[in-house]
Amino acid sequence: MLFRNRQFDDKPVALEILGLSVATTGDDSVPILNTIDVTIRQGETVCLVGESGSGKSVTSLAIMGLLPKGALEVTAGRIELDGQNLLDLDASQMRELRAQRISMIFQEPMTALNPVMKVGAQIEEVLDSHTKLPTREKKRRVIDIMEQVHLPDVERIYSSYPHQLSGGQRQRIMIAMALILEPKLLIADEPTTALDVTTQNQVLKLIAELQESHGTAVLFITHDMGVVAEIADTVYVMRNGDIVESAAVETLLRVPQKDYTRRLLEAVPSLAPRDARPESWADPVLSVDGLTKIYSTRGLFKKGRETRAAQEVKFRIKPGRTLGIVGESGSGKSTVARCVMRLIDPTEGRIKVGQTDIAMLGRSELQPHRKHIQIVFQDPFRSLNPRWTVGDSLIEGPLNFGQSRKNALDHARELMELVGLPADALGRYPHQFSGGQRQRIAIARAIAMRPDILVADEAVSALDVSVQAQVLKLLDELQEKLGIAILFITHDLRVAAQICDEVVVMQHGRIVEHDTAENVLSQPRHEYTRALIEAAPGRHWDFANFRELSLRPTETA
């Protein structure tokens, strides 16, 4: 079964949003949502998708009555729960309703739980607020729901603080909290985005299971099409505060009606690796051998604690080729990147850039080698100095290597064109650009040094799929033109499949598999690689081509 093709037309409507409009408060009011309609029936899972800033979260907050006071307000429309308009309720009636009839799970399990309260107490608080149960009964109910969300060692976790739990466990606590009073409607705003793929998979399964047993309607907000394919019954596509299109999931993915939807789907990278490029015979520009990094925190009186973040890492990259490093969070990918860049000192090993081993060079000896190897970071907001104009950022490196200001600026102008930005943007500040544009600037800055190697650490992870596709394309073009070798770090297998020639899979600081992208993705040999691939949501669907992913015989069992 590819999709959950279920029928809900005969089920009663759980929640109906009619012509809802939201705008910012104040004189220069800006509309955020424009008369949107959404219908959710009992037991149904509705997915709300759309690019960042399209109004998904605002919709969910409007339903909960939790729009930030003094910033946003509902200007028109109705939100009907079982026929009752929630917008007519006062604050205390609304408070009554929350967790009893509608509840909500938020994106970030790290921050959504109160760090100074034990999680058991936090679940119990829901019962305190809405019921008058005796203490023992309360505890029993809490333990019960904790078991339902498959938490291990319930008694211990009951009296743990959030920071003592893993991300997945925390998200389970959130779900337990949301479901303990068996609400009609569960709203989940990107509940798995912060989790790694394997955990994400578990959480999605859990929500589906509980929905089944409690008959809850679910409004699921995500921008991940893979997740949509996995769990949705019906999909609503949002853009700039409008609902662009809505349909049953299969219909939408097969025959999207609107251009916007099509573009959105086309931008989703495919899990099928791109066609292999011809083998290169050049000497490698970067070769890493036996790289080991041990973080140790040692105090005068404390016992030293060691984290082996990278061990015996070994790879080489040739000019014009891209090597991907994939692996779940904490597997040591960034550590390798930072060692290679010599932003941190490796504990052991060799890092040869061209013919020179830079692994153990001191700060000043390192300086001349810096221009050969450059980096693009994940976060386009923070990787440019907000106080510098784009031009100043772009010429910083060249100036350090003795170029004249004028030459460097001329070159910077060319680079802006190369990355597809107007040359006159040099005088502007980073905040005057969008996320994707900023990442282009960061790339331009790296390229300005004419490096041999470009390290991209999660360079597209923070971007929207459509922007992500553009940036990936840009990197590809640059590589064509300049023959740069790229070390591409990502946790997203789809992205890796689209850009890499070779892939290295890391787990617990070690390389567990190293092969061509083709081989790694279609014939994973290591168990861990297989688990990673399997956990990728929507892995059977080729979104860009609106059809099943046909070719690979990778399905195991």
Place this chain on the structure above:
Amino acid sequence: LAQDAETITAVMHSGLRVLDPIITTAHITRNHGYMIYDVLIAVNENFEVQPQMADYEVSEDGLTYTFTLRDGLMFHDGEPVTAADAVASLKRWGERDSGGQLIFDVTESLEATDDKTITWSLSEPFAPLLDIVAKQSAVPPFIMPARVAETSADEAITDYTGSGPFTFVEEEFEPGVSVTYEKFADYVPREEPANWMAGGKVVNVDRVVWMTMPDAQTAINALVSGEIDYLEQTQIDLLPILEASPDVVVEVRDPLGYQTMGRMNFKHPPFDDEKIRQAALMAMGQESVLATLIGNPEYYSICGAIFGCGTPLASETGSETLKAGGDPEAARALLEEAGYDNTPVVLMQPTDVTTLTAQPVVAAQQLREAGFNVDMQAMDWQTLVTRRASQAAPADGGWNIFFTNWMVPEISSPLINPMVNGRGDDAWFGWPEDPELEALRDEFIAASDAEARAEVAERIQAHVIETVNYVPLGQYLTVQARRANIVDMIPSPVPVFWQIDKSE
């Protein structure tokens, strides 16, 4: 706010910190001395010497003084006061007090002839001996037990066993904050009525607590609200507040009051030049200083006498310009004549003693008007007392002029007036080298009767003003305030707590 009727709570002009009345000249410590110690002889309000612990006799040739202790004298530890104790006390005092030093310069022997008799033999007659031993300032010869008096005169005593009408309650002593005295039950007062420092010291209350309040405002408020009984000094400007309260009596305790004065440094230019000193004196006028310092003219008087108006030796010779408010024109002319080269005059101004902040400021203005280049340097009083001891050039941490105040009895004669001393480096700060003045002083000591002394004193006055040894800037009174139920307080320069009573 019920108060124990047997306790008098008094706010004194400063906090008691030093407990040895011989080592320091601080008034608060002297006052403390009068509480817990007695003296052999003392003066009454007419500056007449009266017997106190002892009767005295002077031999015909003026070379032998015999003091006989009266009966019943007892130290606070229950031991009787003996002549040996008195001798030890006098000797220690003699090392510290400048008047005492003069006597000891001519002393043949001082010894206890028996338990009650002290015999003091001189090598030559010294007429003012009794006056000096009986004086109430700055350092009176308080009688302590011999074991205490044996402490070196440069070290503070640590045993506070006294001989006076009150005992010191050591456990309750908080330096700078409060000190408690209890009536000494075994003290035997004299028969005569109390008069100044002499007469019968009859104690009518059980306890006296002295406190300090750093804030004058607070002290006044506390008196008005009845939280304290007595305020030794009040700011004249604040009298209206006290006068408005029916429960408070405001009065002048001591009709002589204080003299305020300025002293120049004879060691460094420009004031090493007598002409320039004279110009400075001519620039200064008393009225502005006093009016600024005190305000209400009822409480100050213009007085050009270096020995203080109202004292037997008072003479105002030479002080005309001072009294007339200064003569900036003449001063300017004199200054020009002296060839003043605009050397800056370093004038030290204390910031933390209210009775001393105004004089320097006013004087600075007056000196400037006469053409002096004044460099007024503000500092706290403790810096000032340290710095005035420095003989260095003004530019290297020395000074040119500063101001201070004296109780009139402290300056009332050439023998005790600290400024009237021309012994150069051994003289008081400013260090005038003035043999003529020394000669005049010897003449004064030698003078046999009051008339002769007054005549010498007048010449000293003229000489001091002529050489501008120091500049008397006038006299002012201090005003005390008490709750109306505090009665029978003796008027005297030293606030004393015998005879005083607290009615219900």
Place this chain on the structure above:
Amino acid sequence: MLGYVIRRILAIIPVMVIVAIFVFLLLRLTPGDPAAIIAGDSATPAQLERIRESLGLAEPLHIQFVTWVGQLVQGNLGTSIISNQPVTRLIGQRIWPTLQIGTLTIILSVLIAVPLGVLAAWRHRTWVDYAVMTFSVLGFSIPVFVIGYLFIKFFAIDLRWLPVQGYTSPSESVQGFLSRAVLPCLTLATIYVALIARMTRASLLEVLGEDYVRTARAKGVKEHIVLFRHALRNAAVPILTIIGTGFALLISGVVVTESVFNIPGIGRLTVDAILARDYPVIQAMILLTSAIYVFVNLLIDLSYTLFDPRIRY
């Protein structure tokens, strides 16, 4: 935890050593001569020199320092030059009023300031918020002694509700203590309340924007529980920190308040000692107040664990 405490206590040592050297040098390089103060107005230079010698002030600096540190190590703070009393005795007499009034002030301030700050944050950008903020800025803007005078004038002189000045030990009469402590405490509290209320508001505002507060609201939890159970506890660490560093402000307030209300505490003792160049007392007092400051802040650091389970030492 124990290891951390020991480490922190050991870390105090170099700090106190630096304070000690600093204070010692500062004082000895200060013009001012306690001998002149002891001797009074009419002493001669020769007499001064003799007194100076008997006080040990004529010795070379390093010898004086070594002597002093040697005594310190034995727990001997020395003897006041001026009053000849052991410094420990002076401190013993004077420290209680200051400690009692200081403690009372802190308790009073926290009781007033925290609810005010919470209120202001909760009613962010309403008149309540502006009123609280105006009050707390005002608290910083008026010199302490002026506030003290105003209180005296109003409560003690005009209304005659409370005594004007003074101090009564609570062991003597609790009522007497309270009636005399109220005004100084209130005076001191104005700055402290301002400081704490402002910090409470700021850190609460920050916390109120956190996801878990939104979660609590999404659970339908009542607003006061959201504010006090969820938000305030999370905002506690910066509030505690400001209480600790504000302690320095309290000390400076104490110096003034003790003068205005005539309280025989260590603030006045120190100022008097500085003005009188009573070296042993100044040294001991600055060391003591610094040690108290460091110690209070250590306690506050340790107390973080009570409020935030994530902090482990």
Place this chain on the structure above:
Amino acid sequence: MAAQPQPTSAMQVVLGAIQLPRNWRLGIGPILAAIVLAVIVLATVTAYLYVPHDPMSMNALERLKGPTETFWLGTDPYGRDLFSRVMVGGQVSLLIGIGAAIVSVFIGLMIGLVSGFFRLADAIIMRIMDALMAIPSILLAIALVALNGPSIWSVIFAITLPEIPRVVRLVRSVVLSAREEPYVEAAIALGSSMPKILWKHLMPNTLAPLIVQGTYICASAILTEAILSFLGAGVSTEIPTWGNIMAEGRLFFQIKPELIFWPGLMLSLCILSINLLGDTARDLLDPRLKKREA
């Protein structure tokens, strides 16, 4: 929350990069504060142009007079014109406030940058700073003024010294956290030298908090000057300062409250305005608050 586009219509405030939140409204308070402060500064700086009397000339016969035609606010205990003294007095008070703020911010910035950057120096510097911070600032100030004599400069020095460690801590913490920013790492990767990174990338981050801190130092310095005067360790009475006028006037609080009232009013208004502007600056410049509003 995923990254959101930031407002592009932002106003450039400090160094062209600190943005006002989009829907920020200044409100009446800060504007009023700015006006009040501007008026006070202007009035005190130009005081000599318009005050009717020499603020230092005494006239003993006119002391402690109430307001009259010649003496608009009356006279002080030396018979000097209170109005002239209050207006001129602001000069020294403001000089002390601004002087202490600038000096402590500048020295603190230098030490803080070095300390945040050089591990070795850091250990030593921070111990010294801890020690300085532990000494109650008012006691240190009194002692320092006693040491140097109560000139304006020694008062500024005495107020400045205890403030330095606080500035150092602030700068250091900003440097330590900004060091971890990706753009700093990028600069390292681009081969920028450490001094350049320190000065061009890290130092600007400290400016916004320093401006805020500077306003508080300025306000508290003006207050501390008043307290020093009150305790008898202030500037000479000749030179009028608000603190000085109040300290002299405190004796006469009950019979002539104007002596405290007028300088106190000026001082409080001034500090109130500075504090309010500081608060506003903090709200405007605090990146965390900004993020939430955006």
